Amino acid sequence: GRPAQAAAPLTSGSEALFARARAVTPGGVNSPVRAFNAVGGTPRFIRSAAGPWLTDVDGNDYVDLICSWGPMLLGHAHPAVVEAVTAAIARGSSYGTPTEGEVALVEAIVARTPVERLRLVSSGTEATMSAIRLARGFTGRDVVVKFAGCYHGHVDSLLAAAGSGLTTFSIPGTPGVPASSTELTLVLPYNDRAAVTAAFAEHGDRIACLITEAAPGNMGVVPPAVVDGQGFNAFLAETCRAHGALFISDEVMTGFRASPQGQWGLDGAVEGWVPDLMTFGKVMGGGFPAAAFGGRAAVMAHLAPEGPVYQAGTLSGNPVATAAGLATLEAATPEVYDRLDVVADALRAGATDAFTAAGVPFVIQSTGSMFSVFLTDSAVTDYAEAQTTDVAAYGAFFHAMLDRGVHLPPSAYEAWFVSGSHDDRAVQHVLDALPEAARIAAA
Numbered sequence: 001g002r003p004a005q006a007a008a009p010l011t012s013g014s015e016a017l018f019a020r021a022r023a024v025t026p027g028g029v030n031s032p033v034r035a036f037n038a039v040g041g042t043p044r045f046i047r048s049a050a051g052p053w054l055t056d057v058d059g060n061d062y063v064d065l066i067c068s069w070g071p072m073l074l075g076h077a078h079p080a081v082v083e084a085v086t087a088a089i090a091r092g093s094s095y096g097t098p099t100e101g102e103v104a105l106v107e108a109i110v111a112r113t114p115v116e117r118l119r120l121v122s123s124g125t126e127a128t129m130s131a132i133r134l135a136r137g138f139t140g141r142d143v144v145v146k147f148a149g150c151y152h153g154h155v156d157s158l159l160a161a162a163g164s165g166l167t168t169f170s171i172p173g174t175p176g177v178p179a180s181s182t183e184l185t186l187v188l189p190y191n192d193r194a195a196v197t198a199a200f201a202e203h204g205d206r207i208a209c210l211i212t213e214a215a216p217g218n219m220g221v222v223p224p225a226v227v228d229g230q231g232f233n234a235f236l237a238e239t240c241r242a243h244g245a246l247f248i249s250d251e252v253m254t255g256f257r258a259s260p261q262g263q264w265g266l267d268g269a270v271e272g273w274v275p276d277l278m279t280f281g282k283v284m285g286g287g288f289p290a291a292a293f294g295g296r297a298a299v300m301a302h303l304a305p306e307g308p309v310y311q312a313g314t315l316s317g318n319p320v321a322t323a324a325g326l327a328t329l330e331a332a333t334p335e336v337y338d339r340l341d342v343v344a345d346a347l348r349a350g351a352t353d354a355f356t357a358a359g360v361p362f363v364i365q366s367t368g369s370m371f372s373v374f375l376t377d378s379a380v381t382d383y384a385e386a387q388t389t390d391v392a393a394y395g396a397f398f399h400a401m402l403d404r405g406v407h408l409p410p411s412a413y414e415a416w417f418v419s420g421s422h423d424d425r426a427v428q429h430v431l432d433a434l435p436e437a438a439r440i441a442a443a
């Protein structure tokens, strides 16, 4: 058994590696959020992982509630995935020619989602970038609508901050993105139907597409609001159709996680609508670089080599990544999804008890088993409200949990990701850590 860690764990190995890393890599990390800038301290360098546990280079064990920011639906080193990947890599790692594995993975995704045709790529960023290019090529229009707080990867035109007025065009969200890349992007507040209606009334004939996270998870989980029986996504699909724009539902995070059919399984499948294009990543790669975009056959027919819109990739449909993805989707049985619900319910209940007892204002929001804890006092419906979360209290809470062997996402604006491998012992380990960590957050 693993002893519960009471005192702060020894981290000299991680500190030494972080110093080495910073000498050769900006910030010492290969993706910014890993650097702990939002919570302070030294990121843990992980040596290995198994099931729900991470082990760092100093030998400390943590229950993993990051799950690689979504992909590890089955937990780490799942036997079926390890076996599939081992067999695939022994047959060679990349050929640059078509393979049966790609066909099988695409068929598996087409079977689980409403997309008719799918193209594989290597990252969620590529998927959204390509979907937008295709939407522009298909419609012959240039304007893209997105929502503040939705993250679609680091695509230039989507790294946009809202301009001063609701229906004015936006400004680059980072240096290095020219104004010309974002001046065709409209950024609106999430869940705000009046803003969407106004933007389409003013610019409708120029709008190629609207892209949204199917249920935002990158500002914390903010479910699409239901008004008079109609979900926000249904409203967006209807508005896009009325104006000849394409509705792109980004399921990179929610796909195969929020439900077996992603967020669409929770709203579109029930309400009877289908996005024009969808993007996937994370779970469908089983921890390897694989992502995809797809949708209506008539739209996808515009993609090269069938149509004129260019898109390509040396490692697209990589045989090892597709083997991992296919093994993951095949092992994601109804029992796995039931377990995700049980684990999420237990953690939501434990967090509710702990923050209530500690007197810390909090709100827990979910879509399926995907959930997040906002340290704020009322429901969060958009990015402005998400920003009322108490970032300093989250930092204290995060480190108190880390000291007790629970690795939460090092950011206050993230979902807590669980896996089918989170067994009762792992769940109990988190439940044991929560009360004291919540008291520390209150201090």
Ligand code: PLP
Binding pocket: 069, 122, 123, 124, 125, 126, 128, 151, 152, 153, 154, 213, 218, 250, 251, 252, 253, 281, 282, 291
């Ligand atoms: N879209 C969504 C909803 C995401 O959550 C992410 C990544 O977090 C992306 C796109 C970008 O995916 P990637 O990091 O694989 O480029």
